Amino acid sequence: MAGPARTGFAATAKQYWDLTKPRVVALIVFTALVGMFLAVEGLPPLRESVLGFLGIWLAASSAAAINQLLDSRIDAKMARTAWRPIVVGQITPARALVFALALAVLSMGILVAWVNTVTAVLTFASLIGYAVVYTVFLKRATPQNIVIGGIAGAAPPLLGWAAVTGMQGEWDWPHALLLVLIIFVWTPPHFWALAIFRREDYARALVPMLPVTHGVAYTRWQILFYTVLLVVVSVLPVVFGMSGLFYLGGALVLGLVFLAYAWKLMDPPDEFFAMKVFNYSIVYLMALFAFLLLDHWLLPWLQPSTGLEMVPVA
Numbered sequence: 045m046a047g048p049a050r051t052g053f054a055a056t057a058k059q060y061w062d063l064t065k066p067r068v069v070a071l072i073v074f075t076a077l078v079g080m081f082l083a084v085e086g087l088p089p090l091r092e093s094v095l096g097f098l099g100i101w102l103a104a105s106s107a108a109a110i111n112q113l114l115d116s117r118i119d120a121k122m123a124r125t126a127w128r129p130i131v132v133g134q135i136t137p138a139r140a141l142v143f144a145l146a147l148a149v150l151s152m153g154i155l156v157a158w159v160n161t162v163t164a165v166l167t168f169a170s171l172i173g174y175a176v177v178y179t180v181f182l183k184r185a186t187p188q189n190i191v192i193g194g195i196a197g198a199a200p201p202l203l204g205w206a207a208v209t210g211m212q213g214e215w216d217w218p219h220a221l222l223l224v225l226i227i228f229v230w231t232p233p234h235f236w237a238l239a240i241f242r243r244e245d246y247a248r249a250l251v252p253m254l255p256v257t258h259g260v261a262y263t264r265w266q267i268l269f270y271t272v273l274l275v276v277v278s279v280l281p282v283v284f285g286m287s288g289l290f291y292l293g294g295a296l297v298l299g300l301v302f303l304a305y306a307w308k309l310m311d312p313p314d315e316f317f318a319m320k321v322f323n324y325s326i327v328y329l330m331a332l333f334a335f336l337l338l339d340h341w342l343l344p345w346l347q348p349s350t351g352l353e354m355v356p357v358a
């Protein structure tokens with residue numbers, strides 16, 4: 045929101061940009077990109093990866109816009125979200141709907157015409173999963189909302205994987221789902237840390253988030269539980285032979301730091317500590333997926349230079 049005042053087209057463009065939750069979507073499409081690279085040896089096919097990336101980005105942006113449209117009454121009651129463009133009347137609900145539908149149609153058109161049907165179907169399911177199932181039903185119904193709804197947010201590596209493979213290979217599903225599992229298990233510590241800090245917002249808006257329904261102490265235990273699970277799950281790509289020691293080292297260091305944060309959150313130094321955990325959760329996921337990507341690229345480069353069989357025999 046902050047920054048120099050914009051006028052005319054720039055101001056309107058910024059409002060529509062904000063409607064797509066661009067920073068959240070940026071990390072989502074990064075995980076999709078990593079899915080694409082891990083799905084193949086070497087570089088993924090250009091057309092499928094570029095257009096797949098675009099289609100997934102447009103779908104996630106559409107889902108975020110639909111979420112803001114359907115949630116505007118809740119958003120208006122929360123300090124964190126009361127500035128959003130529909131809430132403050134910068135974008136009318138009708139225009140937001142047309143914009144979101146246009147993004148969704150464009151996304152589906154691109155995926156069906158130039159990528160493949162399986163990616164289009166999975167992407168559409170994720171869009172509906174977040175924009176409708178989570179936003180309309182789960183969010184308002186149960187404190188497990190973000191655990192179940194997290195499946196949609198966790199799907200992007202699978203979508204990226206599907207874009208470049210069509211899910212034809214024997215190992216495509218188990219390997220891609222492993223990446224989905226990592227984000228799925230990451231979502232509760234990511235969100236509940238923020239929800240602890242923002243619990244009064246959620247209570248005021250009558251949204252049954254865990255710290256509101258079960259209290260902060262219970263939520264801290266749940267964060268610790270899911271963080272332990274996350275460290276275990278983050279090792280599975282190595283167990284399944286998808287990733288090597290470079291990734292393992294990165295995952296363990298990142299995971300131990302996350303565990304230290306979750307542990308300290310049990311008895312935090314101040315009320316802002318929960319936001320530090322939330323911020324770290326984002327750094328964690330970004331870095332973990334960067335390690336997956338680097339490992340996938342680095343290993344083929346490193347292995348020949350260390351293999352004795354490569355040394356010519358005199």
Ligand code: HEM
Binds near residue numbers: 068075190195326
């Ligand atoms: C059901 C699942 C999820 C829930 C409930 C959730 C919730 C949230 C909330 C409430 C925020 C604060 C947003 C704001 O103040 O504008 C946030 C921020 C963020 N989330 Fe999530 N999130 C989920 C899944 C994800 C996923 C799957 C990703 C990426 C892979 C992600 C990445 C981010 C990022 C990067 C931010 C920081 C945005 C910023 O700095 O403005 N989240 N999340």
Ligand SMILES: CC(C)=CCC/C(C)=C/CC/C(C)=C/COP(=O)(O)OP(=O)(O)O
Binds near residue numbers: 125
């Ligand atoms: C097609 C595809 C890949 C879809 C992905 C969907 C997507 C954008 C998931 C992000 C999850 C998210 C930001 C949840 C927070 O919603 P909230 O309504 O609880 O948070 P808020 O209070 O900030 O609006």
